Amino acid sequence: MVVSDNHISQPRWCCDNNHGNDFFGDRYIDPQEWLQGISFATQSLKSKSQ
Secondary structure (H helix, E strand, C coil): CCCCCCCCCCCCCCCCCCCCCCCCCCCCCCHHHHHHHHHHHHHHHCCCCC
16 A cells, blocks of 8 residues: 655655644645645556555
8 A cells, every 4th residue: 555645845854833834824835736746646656556
């Protein structure tokens, strides 16, 4: 099983008070860009066998 997790946009630990990658009001990624990234990742993995 592959879990595609693209919830942080910078190479650092997430989930502190200053990471800026909130689900709503993300400081670094436009929601449409985030959706395109998730779509690309899942489409490229869906043909892989488990």
